[in-house]
Structure formats: structure tokens, C-alpha cells
Amino acid sequence: MQRNLLQLFYLLSAILFVMGLRGLSHPKTARRGMFRAEFGMLLAIVGTLLHHEIISYKWIAAGLVLGTLIGVPMAIWIPMTAVPQRTALSHSFGALAASLIGISEYYRHGAALGSLRVGVIGVEVMLGSLTFTGSLMAAGKLQGLIRGYPITYKGQNVFNLSILAGMLVLIAALMFIPASTAAFYSLVGLAFFFGVMLILPIGAADMPVVIALLNSYAGLTDAAMGFMLDNKIQIITGSLDGSSGFILSILMCRAMNRSITNVLFGAFGKVEEQAAGSLEAKRPIRQCSIEEAAEILGTARTAVFVPGYGMAVSQAQHRVREVADVLKNKGVTVRYGIHAVAGRMPGHMNVLLAEANVPYDELYDMDQINSQFPETDVVVVVGANDVVNPAAKRVRGSPIYGMPILEVERARVVIVCKRSLAAGFAGIDNELYYGEKTLMLFGDAKETMVKLTSALKE
Amino acid sequence: MIDLGLIGDLYVFVLAGFLGYQVISRVSPLLHTPLMSATNAISGISLVGSLVVAGAGYNEVSTVLGFVAVTASTINVVGGFLITDRILKMFRTGK
Numbered sequence A: 001m002q003r004n005l006l007q008l009f010y011l012l013s014a015i016l017f018v019m020g021l022r023g024l025s026h027p028k029t030a031r032r033g034m035f036r037a038e039f040g041m042l043l044a045i046v047g048t049l050l051h052h053e054i055i056s057y058k059w060i061a062a063g064l065v066l067g068t069l070i071g072v073p074m075a076i077w078i079p080m081t082a083v084p085q086r087t088a089l090s091h092s093f094g095a096l097a098a099s100l101i102g103i104s105e106y107y108r109h110g111a112a113l114g115s116l117r118v119g120v121i122g123v124e125v126m127l128g129s130l131t132f133t134g135s136l137m138a139a140g141k142l143q144g145l146i147r148g149y150p151i152t153y154k155g156q157n158v159f160n161l162s163i164l165a166g167m168l169v170l171i172a173a174l175m176f177i178p179a180s181t182a183a184f185y186s187l188v189g190l191a192f193f194f195g196v197m198l199i200l201p202i203g204a205a206d207m208p209v210v211i212a213l214l215n216s217y218a219g220l221t222d223a224a225m226g227f228m229l230d231n232k233i234q235i236i237t238g239s240l241d242g243s244s245g246f247i248l249s250i251l252m253c254r255a256m257n258r259s260i261t262n263v264l265f266g267a268f269g270k271v272e273e274q275a276a277g278s279l280e281a282k283r284p285i286r287q288c289s290i291e292e293a294a295e296i297l298g299t300a301r302t303a304v305f306v307p308g309y310g311m312a313v314s315q316a317q318h319r320v321r322e323v324a325d326v327l328k329n330k331g332v333t334v335r336y337g338i339h340a341v342a343g344r345m346p347g348h349m350n351v352l353l354a355e356a357n358v359p360y361d362e363l364y365d366m367d368q369i370n371s372q373f374p375e376t377d378v379v380v381v382v383g384a385n386d387v388v389n390p391a392a393k394r395v396r397g398s399p400i401y402g403m404p405i406l407e408v409e410r411a412r413v414v415i416v417c418k419r420s421l422a423a424g425f426a427g428i429d430n431e432l433y434y435g436e437k438t439l440m441l442f443g444d445a446k447e448t449m450v451k452l453t454s455a456l457k458e
Numbered sequence B: 001m002i003d004l005g006l007i008g009d010l011y012v013f014v015l016a017g018f019l020g021y022q023v024i025s026r027v028s029p030l031l032h033t034p035l036m037s038a039t040n041a042i043s044g045i046s047l048v049g050s051l052v053v054a055g056a057g058y059n060e061v062s063t064v065l066g067f068v069a070v071t072a073s074t075i076n077v078v079g080g081f082l083i084t085d086r087i088l089k090m091f092r093t094g095k
Helices: A002-023 A027-049 A058-076 A080-143 A156-176 A181-199 A204-229 A232-256 A260-266 A273-278 A290-298 A309-313 A317-329 A348-355 A366-370 A445-457 B004-025 B029-043 B046-055 B060-090
Strands: A302-307 A333-338 A363-365 A378-382 A413-418 A438-442
Touching: A002 A027, A002 A232, A002 B004, A002 B029, A027 B029, A027 B046, A027 B060, A058 A080, A058 B046, A058 B060, A080 A156, A080 A181, A080 A204, A080 A348, A080 B029, A080 B046, A080 B060, A156 A181, A204 A232, A204 A260, A204 B004, A204 B029, A204 B046, A232 A260, A232 B004, A232 B029, A232 B046, A290 A317, A290 A378, A290 A413, A290 A438, A290 A445, A302 A317, A302 A348, A309 A317, A309 A348, A309 A445, A317 A333, A317 A348, A317 A445, A333 A348, A333 A366, A348 B029, A348 B060, A363 A366, A413 A445, B029 B060, B046 B060
Parallel strands: A302 A333, A302 A378, A333 A363, A378 A413, A413 A438
Antiparallel strands: none
16 A cells, blocks of 8 residues: 555656656746656655665665755856766766666675566666766866867777677676676676776767767666666656757757767867868968957947857856947847857856846847848857858868858858967867958957957947 | 566656657757756656665665665755756846
């Protein structure tokens, strides 16, 4: 009887989770939706605490308190620019929990589980362990603890695929000989190792895809844990999370015109030597001063800001909004054009601009803004590079060829705010900088925006 | 022998996946970051499995592993929901 009641609690939680995710279809309904999901979580936890097998609350209470003490600061104090690495860390925590519970299950029952159940545990522990170390690696790269560019070596793909095959062989072996602890713990070790190896060759620019993919793995891990414990709420939640991460990775890949295999095995972001060599060493560029830029912006009718990762690095989002405010006071129509892979995770730029009090109805995605560029007087590119590189449309040999871009060139004037002429994360030169409509405004994004605001006010 | 429990679980998994696909496809691209932190938060449901392992007193190893798992899952639940709300609060219209 009590068991059935618990299952009903879980069913209600599952419904509330789905309603919560549905709320995210619009910013207006999003918060209300999340309150429902929170209530669902509370129901599931309280219901579980009444579980008949629980005999002591000592360790449970300790874990809940410690987790809250770590979780709250991670949510409240971190800057919005650090949300990508927080997300990656969160994937690793979830995966760690799943992996440890899998180990506990095997330790407790061992061969008594039978081949099918051991197989399930094997898959669960493999997914959990590789997602754990993989997500830690991703978080390290995003935080800058590990260098962001791809680390590649000869035979890398063959090596990684062999580890994957090795893990699958070990799972099969476990199913034949469920009592083999050696096979089980080798599987755990190999999976930890595989997670590291999988993220090693991935460059910073590919992080939006990889984070989404790890999100999907974390979901699948949760679902696998549900299979292992025969717990439907975990299967449902894991499946929802898995499909969410999967959809996001597909969207990100589409925004870069690449396939998931290419992201995982292609080592994007590696400097393409032949591409760099084929470019003329020095071509003329046109620079402009702050005053000139202010003059152009102040007399425009419409202006579009195109933010990129550079804006996040220099924390310039508030200063960009201040420029926009002055322009709006002068009667200029201001919009923001946002590329899906600008930044380090899906939706990164939207969050930063929202943090700077930019109303979300001024944020336009690529399809919406591209049709408006021909009627735009000025585009200001702030810290974006590859997502506005016309080589994606014109240069067949380019690593980003075919990637849909923000067609800023179609506007009357393009002002590019940039630290120097260095190449973007794809390691390729940007033709936009040499275009006849382009004016380069060199300097740190934040400082430039501050100067621009005061120049506009004069 | 076919394990009927697992087959039932498979039904749930596949259908929830379809449901997820339908629901997530309609999420506004504006909110992709809070979507990720929200899925982080609900993935903390691994807490329910961890709670039992930490509290059932199966053996010392399981209890310790369960304790770590409870801690890790709680970080996701608490931190995930808090940051999702923090992000969502920032999205405003101009009018």
C-alpha cells in the first residue's frame, strides 16, 4: 500500500516536471513553470524519505545539508559569465551520484543480480563515470584551468574508439560472468579515463555542442540509474533530460553546419595551417576613432549590436546596454542579433544581455535579424568573430564553410569592436575586417563602450 | 527469461523521450541556458535513489557511497533551481 502511494507521488512529480519544462516555451510563463517543477521535486523527495527500507536518517541529513551548503553559493554568487562551467560541473555531480550508486548496487548484490541486471549496471556505471570525468574536463576548459584549444595526437580517434570497444567488451564479459569484480572495476576505471580522452580534442568554440551533448549523457545516465533501481520517476526525468540535451546539440550543430561526429572527432579550433598560409599577409583595413564611431551611430536610424564571446570575456554587456540607451534616447532603433553558437553554451548571450537589463523583445535570433540587415544603418560587432565571418559563405576550403552566419555586411556600415586583428577560435582570418563597409574600432570591449557612451552624450 | 520489469521500464523510457522531444522543441531559443539549468535541477531526481542507499544501512561501503551521492544530487537540486530562477528573473520586456 505504502509503495503504491509513493509511486503516485512520483507520477505527480513527473507531470509537474513536464509542466515545468513546458513553461519554458515563453519567458512569461517560465518562472511559474519552474515553481511547479520545484513542487514536484519536493513531493518526490518527501515521498522517498518515507521509504520503508530507510532505517537511519543520519547520513541522509548530512548529505542534504552538505549539498545545500555547496549548491546555494554555486547558484547565488557565481557571475552570469560563469554559467557554462557551472552547468558542466552540475552534469558531473549528477553523473557521479549515478556512478556511485551503480557501484554500490554491484558491491551489494554482485553475481546474485543475474546477467541482464549486471549488464544494466554496467551500462549505467559506464555512462555515469565517463560523463563525470568528461564534464569535469569541460568545466576545466571553460574555466581556463585547462587550456581551451584542442589537444590532438596521431591515432587519437582509433585510440578512443578502442577504449569504447574495450568497455563494451567488458560489459559483455560481465553479462557472461557476473561475479567478475575485476571486469567490473576495470570498466569503471576505463570509463573514467574515456571521459577525459573524449573531451581532450575538443576546442573552446565547440563547447556549446559539447555541453549540450554532456547534458544529454547526464540525462541518459539518470535514466540508466532508473532502469537499474527499477524507478520510473528517474527513467522519465532522465529521458526528458536526455532528449533536451539531444535537441540542443542538434540545434547547435545545425548552427555550425557540422555533424556531431565531426564535433567529437574533427578537432575544430585547431589552427588550419593551409588556410592561414593562403591568406595575404597584410591587407589594408580602415580604422575609426571613438568620435567617428559616435558620429555614425548618433546619426543612424537603426543600429544592430552583434555580441560574441569577447563581450562575455570583458564583461561588457552592461556597457553595451548603456550605449544602446543613449542611442534610444536619440531616437535610434536598437536591436541585438544573436547567433545560436555565440558564446560558450546555448543561449549564453541572451542571458548576459538579460542580466544587463536588455529587454528580451530587442533580442533577435539569426533568421529574424538577417532579413533586417539591408535596412540597418550601422552594425556594431562586439567580440563576435566566426559567427560574422563571410568566409563561411564564400571560401570553399575554409573550416567554417557552410556555417550559417549573421550577414552583417548587408548593413550600410559595420563597426567591429575588437582587441586586435587576431584570428577567432576557429583559427581563421576574418574577411569582414577588410571589407569596404567595415570600420575597425580597436580596444577592450568594455573600455570602448564606456568611451562611446560619453562621446555620444557630448 | 525476459525480465518484464525491464520491458515496462523501456516503454516508460521511450514514451517519455517522445514527450520530451515535443515539449523541448517548443522551448524558446531565448531560454536555452535556463533550460539547461532546469534540466540540471530536475536531473537531481537521482536523489531519490541515493536517499535509500544512504539510509537503508545495507553495509558501510554503500552507506558512504550513498552519502556522497546524496550530497552530489542535492547540489544539483538546490543549485539548479536557484540559478534557473535567478536567470529567469532577469528576462523582462521593454514595455
